[in-house]
Amino acid sequence: MHSGGKWGIMEIAGGRWCPLPSRVETGYQDGDHVFVGVHERQLDPKGRLALPAAFRPRLEPRCYLAFGQDMCVDVLSAEAFEAEAAEVLAKVRRGEMDRNQMRALASNMVEVSIDAQGRINIEEQLREYAGLSLNSKVVVSGAFDRVEIWEPLRFGRINTKGTVQIAGADA
Numbered sequence: 001m002h003s004g005g006k007w008g009i010m011e012i013a014g015g016r017w018c019p020l021p022s023r024v025e026t027g028y029q030d031g032d033h034v035f036v037g038v039h040e041r042q043l044d045p046k047g048r049l050a051l052p053a054a055f056r057p058r059l060e061p062r063c064y065l066a067f068g069q070d071m072c073v074d075v076l077s078a079e080a081f082e083a084e085a086a087e088v089l090a091k092v093r094r095g096e097m098d099r100n101q102m103r104a105l106a107s108n109m110v111e112v113s114i115d116a117q118g119r120i121n122i123e124e125q126l127r128e129y130a131g132l133s134l135n136s137k138v139v140v141s142g143a144f145d146r147v148e149i150w151e152p153l154r155f156g157r158i159n160t161k162g163t164v165q166i167a168g169a170d171a
Helices: 078-094 099-107 124-130 152-167
Strands: 017-019 033-035 038-042 048-050 062-067 073-077 110-113 119-121 137-142 147-150
Touching: 038 048, 062 078, 062 124, 073 078, 073 124, 078 099, 110 119, 137 152, 147 152
Parallel strands: none
Antiparallel strands: 017 033, 038 137, 048 119, 062 073, 062 110, 073 147, 137 147
């Protein structure tokens, strides 16, 4: 499904990335894209995960993995990582964030290369944090400015809660 008009072209299909709707208001530049869609994948016995093909162009050749909110693994493009790092440093300089928080964030982020098969290696500390097991199913979900890797049951609970909130019903 394609839409256009004042928002630009947006393709909505499982896992496609699409231009941001309001670059001027959000501060995004031309060429920036968001990640959308949900994909079921499998971690292999070595902790490698094949990224969805639709997500790879924005993440290649390297990306960053980090502890995500709600116990998932965040996958950030190099550009998103650099912007986030600059924001954290600015917060520290302004006294809005403690240096210990900055250190904890930085020490739990890992730079990874995407191999020829489109796979990344998820280190043990990140797998443990997110409850991911070797040789098991995972959910890879677009979250606009990042990709999230989830343990399937946790993702189901979080996604259901968000859907209920969108609907305006009580959770």
